[in-house]
Every structure is written in C-alpha cells, then in structure tokens.
Amino acid sequence: MSEQQTVAVIGLGIMGGPMAANLVRAGFTVTGYNRSPQKVERLVEAGGRGAGSVAEAVAEADVIITMLPDSPDVEAVVTGDEGLIAHARSGAIWVDASTIRPDVAVALAEQARAAGLRALDAPVSGGEQGAIDAALSIMVGGEQADFDEVRPVLEAVGKTIVLVGPSGSGQTVKAANQLIVAGTIGLVAEALVFLQAYDVDTDAAIQVLAGGLAGNRILDRKATAMVAGEFTPGFRIDLHHKDLGIVTSAAREAGVAIPLGALTAQLVGATRALGHGDLDHSALMLLIQQLSGRTPR
Template sequence: MTAIGFIGLGVMGGPMAANLVKAGFDVTGFNRSPAKVERLVAAGGRGATSAAEAVEGADVVVTMLPDSPDIEAVLLGGSGKGDDGVLARLAPGTVVVDMSTIRPDVARSLAAAGAERGIGVLDAPVSGGEQGAVDATLSVMVGGEAATFDTARPVLDAVGRTIVHVGPAGAGQTVKAANQLIVGGTLQLVSEALVFLDAHGVDRSRAVEVLAGGLAGSAVLDRKAPAMLARNFDPGFRVDLHHKDLGIVTAAAREAGVAIPLGALVATLMASLRAQGHGDLDHGALLLQVEQLSGRADD
C-alpha cells in the first residue's frame, strides 16, 4: 500500500485526502487546525501533530497550502535552503506533489531543490472548487518530469477526473494562472450580465438557462450563476484566494512581457472587493460590486 503524507487539510485538501483514503491509500495528514486532522481520522486516515511526522516513511507527499511562502516554509524550512524542511526528511525516490496554487518561479525552484536530493517534485494545482474536491472530479494540471508524473498518476487519479501533464516544472502553475485569469474574467462578465438583465426586468433564471445552451455557456455560468442568483456567497473559493491568484497572474505576465489589459482590470476589481471587506465570500460576490457600481445595491 502506497503511504501518503498529506499536508494541508483545508477546504480543498480535506476532501482530497479523504478521497485518497477511499481509494485505498495509507494517508497520514497534518494541519495546523487539529479539528481538520480529526476529520481525516474519522474518514479512515491517520493523524499527525507535525508536517515532519506526517511525511515519515511516506512514498508520496501531497501538499495543499494557501500561498508560495507557506509551501516554501514547509518544504524548505525556516532557512529557505531545505536543510530543516520536509525535503530534508525524505528518502531519495520519494515524490512530492504540490497541489497548491503558487508562483511558477517558486515551483521551479522547489523542483530544483528536490532534484538535488533525488526527490521528484511536481507542481499539480487543481481547478474545480470545493465540490470538485469532494466529488474527486478536479482538473489537475501537472508540471515536472514525465517519469515522476507517471509514478504519481495513481494518486492524481484518486482526486481528479482530468489529469494532464502540461510540461516541465512550473508549467502546471502557469496553466493554473491562465485558469484563474479566465475564471475571474468570466465571473466579472457573468456579474455584469446578471445586473444588466435585472435592470431590464428580464427573468434572470430563464435567461441563464438559455445562455448556458449557447456560445455564452461555460462551467463558470453553470456552477456559479445559480448561487449568485440566490445571493448565496458561502465560499466555494474565497475572494481572498482569487485575489492572491490574480496577483500571481499579473506578476507572471509582467515577467514575460505579456499584456493582459482585461486581466489587470479584473485583478483590480477583485482587490477592490476584498478591500471592501468581502475577502471571505465566494468569488461570485463580484456581483455585489457590479450592483454597487450600478447604483442597484439595494434592489
């Protein structure tokens, strides 16, 4: 039985780790919140009191953490050189699958640090939200060595439905940045369309139904519009996290010398929504800002 050390049992990581247990893997998980570790134990996994304990004897280590500094601290340790982090505790041949959404350049540096120790490191961010994590239907975009990808494939198959090796180290994070650019832009346009329809007195539910069947249809419209119409902004993916991701997009675009005028505007609008105190809401709350800008916040 493949032993997996899983670090980060939050909204996404928790159900992903539970699905690995269901698939027959021996999963030991760690999270700074003990309650989340207890949920994994209740699902049949093992609990650890530290990241070091979680990865002891692991064949594969999976990380699902909020941001680049978090994953660097866990894998490389406080020194940033890898001497006191998780990488230093792993045996050569171990595979690390980082499923967080981080900067592409950080993913490349982590892969290089792993290679120095004979450890394969994949950047494998996901798309599909909390429900996709629960249903094990995530889309997983993977960067790294092809041989390492092949080794980790059974683990990835247990948490996702669409798994694609997109290129060398950092490529997975680059594709995820593009994903967040598209999702953020589409959410903004869906928000504007809903306010536009409402201003003209159109039944928005019926409008969304027909729009979804045409060229305007998308997974974003299908999954997000019903909750937006119901004004349910319980987070499937928080504004805070999408704000962080769009920061990755704009920085990577600047580094490559690529113009993303619409993406830059969406990043500004997401930052504004967060500054208004809505960081804990679902990113579909962009609707609230369009309503405010249109003078229809109380309608």
C-alpha cells in the same frame, strides 16, 4: 504504484481535506497534517491517520501532497530543519497541488531534486465541489516518469490530469486558468446585474444563456447562487486576489499584455477591499451591483 503505498497530505483545508478523504476511499494509506488539529481529526474519522508535524507526516510517505494557500506557506513547509525536504525519504514524490508563483515552484523543485526527492507542481481547478467529487482538473509540471508513477494517486482526486511541461509549467497553466475564471465571473456578474435592471426572469435567462455560445461553467455552477446573493465560499475572493497577483506579475515579466485580466484583477482587489475577502469569488457581483447603484437582492 500499489494501493498499499502511503500518501501524506499537508494542508487539510477546503481542498486538501476532501482530497485526502478521497485518497482514503481509493484505498491508499493516508497520513495528514494541518496546523488546525480539528481538520486532522476529520481525516482520522474518515479512515486516515493523523500526524503532529510535517516531519512526522512525511517520514514514511511514498507520495507527499501539499495543498497550501500561497508561495510563502509552501516554502515554509518544504524548507528548513523541520520541513518536507529534510524529513522525506529519498526517492519520494512530492506533488505540490497549491497555487503558487511559477518561479517559486521551479526553485523548490530544484531544491527537492538536490535532496533526492522527485518534484511535481500540480495545481488543481474545480473548486471545493470538484475536490469533493474527485473531479478536479490537474495540470502537472515535471518529469514524465514521475508523472506516470504518481498518476494512480492523482486519479483518486481528479478527472482531467495532464502533464503540461517541465517544472513550473503546471503553475503557469493554473495562472492562465485563474485569469479565465476571474474574467468569466466578472462578465457573468455584469450580465446578471444587467438582466436584473430590466426585471428579466433571471432563472430563465440563465437557462437559455447556458445553452448557447455564452454557456460556461460559471453560469452552470454559480449563477443561480449569485442571483440569490449566496456567496458561501468554494474558493475565496482572498485566494483569487492572490492568484491574479501571480498572473499579472508573470505576464509583466513575459511582456504579455493582459488588459482585461488587469482590470479584472483590480475589480477583485476592490471587492476584497470592501470586506468581501472571505466570500466566494463569485461575490465580485457585489461590487458590480454597487458600481451600478443597485441594492443586492
């Protein structure tokens, strides 16, 4: 795949915006569309092109990337008279980097293939900082040949890029990822509130915990901000709540018990119900503090 090929990015939010900018920096011709025109203008300022509709964005694209909040959003953009399938050129590769239900990913991939497109579900992990740093982990479902062809595009936005199986597999692996991340955030939050209750030097405690078997990315990336009560969203509670709904539904369908995951999903839902949906998912700590009768510091 040459650098002159055109990439369309649909959805220029917290994740899609930096991804599109990194594609521009990598030398690709990038056309972006977003319902909020200000985000399109940001891409244009970064050297990309703007489009006024999905149809306009995808018309000449060799690769189309969608980065949207939920399954209905992807369905709305992909299907219908003004959708991606109706207006993309035959043979184009559609990469859905959104996090959606695996069954929806499979159904949409089948529709896209029937229309002459090549579909990959390729959800990402790494949050806003990973998107900015072009260091995302990308789990891909689809055909090997399509994956191989689009890999240079994915390498412009990600660091760990793995084909994990046929269509829908990327979304299944992403569901497992979100299960682990939410559970880890919950345990880190509990540990920090526990340390605070005993007036331990939390910065020192984070340092030593991160260096041992308890070490994890949440401690590395989020614990200091959690202690400071800073929950500027890199990935919002609202979105993780949605993702855990995908996990619990898929696990039930497969007959898999996820007792810790189900409890974590309830805790994330409760945090959202308290009005913290727009905060970073590490704001789960606010609920732990409240349940512990402790005032956030």
